[in-house]
Amino acid sequence: MRVPVLSPSGKPLMPTKASRARRWLKEGKARVVYNDLGIFQIQLIRCPRTTNTQPIAVGIDPGKLYTGIGVQSAKFTLWLAHLQLPFKTVRGRMEQRAMMRRGRRGRRINRSLPYDQRAHRQKRFDNRRQCKIPPSIRANRELELRVLGELSLIYPISDVAYEIVKARGNKGFSPVMVGQKWQLENVEGYGKVNQLQGWQTANIRQQLGLHKQKHSKSDAIPATHAVDGVALACSTFIQYGMIDRQTMGWKGEVKITPAPFTVIRRPPVSRRQLHLMVPAKSGVRRKYGGTMTRHGFRKGDYVEATQSNKTYRGWVSGDTEKQVSVSDQNWRRLGQFSKNKIRLIRRSSGLIITATKVVSPVEMLHASLPSQF
Template identity: 65%
Template sequence: MRVPVLSPEGQPLMPTKPSRARRWLKSGKAKVVHNDLGIFTVQLVSKPSDTKTQPISVGVDPGKKYTGIGVQSAKVTLWMAHLQLPFDTVKRRMEQRRMMRRGRRGRRINRKVPYSQRAHRQARFDHRRFKKVPPSIRANRQLELRIIKELAKIYPLTTAVWEVVVARGDKGFSPVMVGQYWAIDQLKILLPVVTQEGWQTFLLRQQLRLEKQKTKKGDAIPATHAVDGISLAASQFVRYRQLKGKQGWWEGSVDITPAPFVVVRRPPICRRQLHLMVPSKAGVRRKYGGTITRHGFRKGDYVKAEMARRVVYGWVSGDTERQVSVSDINWKRIGQFSAKKTCLVKRSTGLLVLPNKGLSNLPPLRGQI
């Protein structure tokens, strides 16, 4: 395990051992700083003696519902993550928005006048000419980019390795391909990007003797998707060389070690809706959605709640007149607690991060390669 280190100006330096970080904190040479991913990070108070860094790469295995991310150096595995993507949530809300819009337009049209005189909306421009990224896929890629930007603030990243989907035939216009190209272009602004295909990741994972769980892809464990993120990141240190007509060999070395593993997702907060799908009686619309509660908390805040000698930690998901609803990372309500017995631990950052207790180790591959 390594602890990220920042310079007095906030520039990321090479991570250090926890024992050294503790000595720095005890002697007053460093202080603890916080970040949106909940990674324990220290910042030096005085100018360091050396600011040289070594190559550190981040691997991204993007998917439709889940994504694996890994941060790797040549000597140690630094961080792993399992991202639960908001694809289904955004798709469902876009369908609901379309239904609400059609309902409002239907109520607005006066069907007593001739068809040519009705208040139909004007024809829009051809929005498919510019390869528009669908909102559901854009939300997936934006969450992945958000995580990489947060990692770049605390780790001196040198390369980002992105696993690409190679479509067969003329499918370059598909939403998946368009979203992939858009995300890579956005990532190139931050880091140099190296693309890699799935079969290359498979061969390197076999060489590193890492086993992947091919069933139950939704399990929030390192063996489902984070293992591919680490394999992608390790590709910058281990490569396959082959001469023409001769047998190839693996060149380089990398050490896969136990590392912190977290589960990250977006809080599925309902935005404030001024017009519900079905109008209420007497024209009075009830409050629905929004991020602010009446007790000073925001939806997505990490809190500590107590009730009947029961103490729980979770995220604020709603409120009543005197109570606060606390939910787990899957946004399932744990319970409703008194607002007076609910304490704020951390303000909402737009991310739900559930760290795993202790260090997680990637499972070794069984049998011989």
């Protein structure tokens, strides 16, 4: 396993061995730095003799509900991730927003009046000729960009391999294709972009001897989606082509090694609303949503809570007048605790990082995460 290294100015350098990183920390030549992905990383105190880097590729296997990401160099597998995308959450909230809008418009218009006397508002612009991305697909792609942006601050990324899809049939418009085109334009800012199709990813995965779990794709294990991210990243170092004038085969060399595996998702925090959807009996609606609590914590903060000689670690998910709600990585409430018995560990970064486990990609089919953080 390799440890990411930063220069004194914050420039990503080539990762180093764990034993060398421990020696540098013991001798005071480096210090531990924190990043939003929870990857153990060090920063040098003094400038190194050389800052030369080797190619490092990031493979992204985008999906509708889950995305797999892998970071690979020619000799080492550096990092794996399983992204739980917010597609269903965003789609449900957009449907609720449309329903609330229809309700407000229905209450505003007096339908007992003739049509030409009703309070109809004329359209301000033509909203039927815009190439907008659906909010659910945009939220998926933005989470991938967020992780890729953090990786660019940790590793010296040179290439990005992105799996593309093609719309089937006689469809004149495909939201998936629009979101894919928008994403490819954004990814270009992080390195050379290599576009691969699904069958090419499968061929590379088979050549590397990696196993993919095609049933129960919701399992947060490397074998479901992260394995495709590794295969895509390896496409930078190996290709299928002409070996000589009469032979076709695989050219190049890459080595798969054990690497940390992480599950990432966004905290499902509701946006601030002026009031609840259903009025209270008194006619006054209490405020709802938002990220700030009345006790100084933010929703998504990683905290440590104590209650009855038991200690819990989780994320702030809500509050009452005197208590703060703390939830686990699946956003299930662990309990409500007094604000005086909660200690802040890390401010919210907009990401929930679950336990990191070192797995061997060759044995990905049998790897899984522990149930608790």
